[in-house]
Amino acid sequence: MKLLYAPGACSIGIHVILEEIGAPFEIEKISLRDGEHFKEGFTARNPKSKVPTLIRDDGSVLTEFPAIAYYLAQTHPAAKLWPDGVEAQARALEIIDYVVATIHMQGFSRMFAPGKFAPSEADADAVKKRGLEIFETGLALLDKTLDGKDYAVGPYSIADAAVFYIEFWRTSGKQPLPAHLAAHYQRMLARPAVQRVLHKEGFA
Ligand SMILES: N[C@@H](CCC(=O)N[C@@H](CS)C(=O)NCC(=O)O)C(=O)O
Incomplete structure (x- = not known):
C-alpha cells in the first residue's frame, strides 16, 4: 500500500492508522503548496486532487478519509481499530x-x-x-x-x-x-x- 500525503494535512490521520495496523506501507509526500495535487502525476491517480489518497496493493485507488479509515480497520482486524457492536x-x-x-x-x-x-x-x-x-x-x-x-x-x-x-x-x-x-x-x-x-x- 502507498499513502499519498501532505505533511500535517488531514492525511496525517490515515498515516496514524497505517502505523497502528503495522502492515507494510510506503508514503509519498505531495506538496499542496506547490500544487502538485493538480498536476498529472497526481490527478492520473486521484482526479479529486486531494490527500489522503491510498493506493492499494492491486493498484486500485481509495479516496475519502472515512472510506480509507474504514477499509484499513476492516482489513486488519487484529489491530482492533473498528469497535465491536x-x-x-x-x-x-x-x-x-x-x-x-x-x-x-x-x-x-x-x-x-x-x-x-x-x-x-x-x-x-x-x-x-x-x-x-x-x-x-x-x-x-x-x-x-x-x-x-x-x-x-x-x-x-x-x-x-x-x-x-x-x-x-x-x-x-x-x-x-x-x-x-x-x-x-x-x-x-x-x-x-x-x-x-x-x-x-x-x-x-
Ligand atoms: N473529503 C476529503 C477531504 C480531503 C481534503 O480536503 N484534503 C485536503 C488536505 S487536508 C486537500 O487535499 N486539499 C487540497 C485542495 O483542496 O486543494 C476526505 O475525506 O478525504
Whole structure:
C-alpha cells in the first residue's frame, strides 16, 4: 500500500492508522503548496486532487478519509481499530463524519482557503471568521463526547485518528483545546504510532 500525503494535512490521520495496523506501507509526500495535487502525476491517480489518497496493493485507488479509515480497520482486524457492536460502530462513524464533513470541510476549509467560499476578495475575512466559528463550535461539541472517556468511543478506534488531526491543527495554530480534547491529544501523542508519524512528517 502507498499513502499519498501532505505533511500535517488531514492525511496525517490515515498515516496514524497505517502505523497502528503495522502492515507494510510506503508514503509519498505531495506538496499542496506547490500544487502538485493538480498536476498529472497526481490527478492520473486521484482526479479529486486531494490527500489522503491510498493506493492499494492491486493498484486500485481509495479516496475519502472515512472510506480509507474504514477499509484499513476492516482489513486488519487484529489491530482492533473498528469497535465491536453496532452502537460503538455507529458512534465511531458519527464522530468521523462530524470531524470530516463539518469541522474540516465547513470550518477549517473556510479558514484555510476562503477563496473557495467567498464570492469576492472583500468577503474573505468574513468567510474566515465564519470558518473559525464553525471550527470552534465543533471542538466544543466534540469535547463533550470525550467527557469521561479515554478515547472517542471508549476503546481506541479509527475515530481517534480523525479527532487527532483536528487537534493537531488547533495546537499547531498555537490555540488551546478544550479540556477533554487536550487530554485526548496527550493520550494520542503518547502512542508510539503517533510519534512515528510526527517524526516521519517532519514535526518531531
Ligand atoms: N473529503 C476529503 C477531504 C480531503 C481534503 O480536503 N484534503 C485536503 C488536505 S487536508 C486537500 O487535499 N486539499 C487540497 C485542495 O483542496 O486543494 C476526505 O475525506 O478525504
